[in-house]
Amino acid sequence: MQRLTRIGVLVASMCAPVLSAQDSPLILHPIDLPDIGDPAGALLTPTDERNLGRSLFLSLRESGDLLDDTLVNAYIQGLGDRLLASADSLGQRYYFFVVNEGSINAFAAPGGYIGIFTGLIEFADTEDELAAVMAHEIAHVTQRHMARTFEAAEQFSVPLAVAILSAVLLARGANSQVADAALFGGLAGSVQQKINFTRANEQEADRIGIGILGSAGFDPHYMGGFFARLERESRYYGEQAPEFLRTHPVNSNRVADALGRAEAWGKPKNPDPQVFELMRMRVQVLGSKDGRALLARLRDQKGALAPERRVAIRYGEALLLNQLAQYEEAARILESLLADDALRVPYYLARAESLLALGRADQALASLRQGMSLYPGDHTLTLALARASLSANDAEGAYRLLQAHNREGNADVDTWTLLAAAAAKSGHQVAAHEAQAEKYLLEDNRELAIQQLKQAQRAASDDYYARSRIATRLRELETAEEDDKKSRP
Ligand SMILES: [Zn+2]
Structure with a gap:
């Protein structure tokens, strides 16, 4: 597996400037951390968490780091939803997405944003193994492990947190958006340390993850089994261990504990x-x-x-x-x-x-x-x-098909983009602008969305119903925009 070698080198070379000397990026055992259960910083509200996860997701997509494939994404989201159907997800929505990167890795950002690396999907032997890692990551979210990391940080802002997370998770240096490189370096180092979750966090995620797997009908033996296999196979690569092991140190106790807990669930077979x-x-x-x-x-x-x-x-x-x-x-x-x-x-x-x-x-x-x-x-x-x-x-056919699909509540960025194209090509100018606006909204770009709605309004001059529909939507967005401006310091 040449892939591992490549990534190992990448981690070693790119993390170096970001992490301080004592944070060797290839540590296979947990670092002793101060208790992060008692945060020194402010509590993150659910909205803060959602904003953080969402901004991270959008920034990864914008920089081309996500796998742009409807089929694979639908599969991963579907697998995640099957796991969540049985989990105590606290009524929260989860977003599963695929990071186009060969390292064997996965992460759980606050707000229910869970990234699975293509390297992990390729390495997994069975769906149960993949589901085991996803269940483990879901548990990190329900237990707010990463959110607590940021609460413990003395300074917090969403852009800074996003920059740190992309750097740490994708082994990259600081980008220009972060003005204070020294501050960034220090924080990234401490976040990296804390993302190497404590042994207690890891065992908690295993334990809860096993329950999630079992009640969703997967074989929970793969939780311990996957970690053991990963550790066993990575020995051949010497120092260049998979990324996931670095943040998820495996020892025989952990594996034995996970396998023991799985006993209660039997061994269901993937149908x-x-x-x-x-x-x-x-x-x-x-x-x-x-x-x-x-x-x-x-x-x-x-x-x-x-x-x-x-x-x-x-x-x-x-x-x-x-x-x-x-x-x-x-x-x-x-x-x-x-x-x-x-x-x-x-x-x-x-x-x-x-x-x-x-x-x-x-x-x-x-x-x-x-x-x-x-x-x-x-x-x-x-x-x-x-x-x-x-x-x-047949732009008209495409337009009607997508309109009906969206009415069923399936709209996502891809659908709105395609709908905007189909509407424009088939002469439905108003709908084209409205679709474009919804697409921008999903990308958190409210200003552009408002512009599109204003164009839609002009295009709808002789259509009373369309005009009042657009006016309502426009008012919603403009009110939200003003509230945002007021709350900005
Ligand atoms: Zn973990």
Whole structure:
């Protein structure tokens, strides 16, 4: 696994200027910390926590650090939601997202923002292993472990905290937004120390995570099992241990304790391991820099493979062939995969991609509609169908499809962006501006949202209902903007 080596070097070289000398970035045991249960600083309100997590998420997305793939993101969010359905999540919403970075890592930012690194998804052997790490991270949020870290800091502001977190989590130096580099360095060092959570925090997260796993029907033995495997396999890499081990030190007690607690839950078996195999393959393909080499490696996999693994390899081949513009062959593989198992959304999406590229738009649309007939309202299929309709010059169809989809409460940044494009192309100017405004709002850019709504208002001059709808929305935003200005020092 060359990946580990690369990341190890990256951590060692990039953390150095940020962390002080005593914070060796490759420590495998916990640092003794002062008790952070009794914060010296101010308490963070739930709104503060939400703002912090959200700003971190938005800043990672803006800097291109997140995996931009609707299917993988929907899968991770779905897996998280399954875990939360049984967890005492304190009525909070959680946002799971994928960080496009090869290190084996995951983190839980305040406010329910949980980042999973692509390296972790690739390293996981089973869905239960991945779920175990996610359950552990959910527990860090419910127990407010990271939030307490910031409460303990003497100075706190959201931009500073975001800068520190991105630097620490993605092993980067301070950026120019942070004026006082010395302050940043000091704080980043102490945050890094405290993110290397205390042994008590880690055991608490394991214990609560095991309960979350068990009640959601996953096998909680993978909590201890994953940490033990990670530690065992990382020995081969010497000093360059995976990032996750650095913040989650493993010892035999911890593993034994986790395995013991899991006993109470039995060992449920994943009823459909194929889903995870396909998603892990997709992550591997999306992250590969040399498609040809990966294709050769996949075709070279010999020996006794589990049937799900073999199917995933075929899927990976098809994705790579699409990347390499060998669409005919990709379509042929997907056809045969669908003949064996017609219930997999990823196949419909990939086949539509091949067919569109081959100029067979009608067949692409038919493939996506076939998928939609099995999974009505599916988010990824809907977006793909809208995109395909747009490229087949059916902007009106895309517009109507997305309008209906949004009415079901599915709107996210991707949907609003696509809807704005479809609306503009099909001559619905008012709706185009309104969609653009909602997209900006989701990106926390209220000023641009207000501008768009004002344009929408002008475009709606002869439509009374649209005008009053927009006026109401505009008033909401302008009031919020003024309240913000008042509360700013
Ligand atoms: Zn942890």
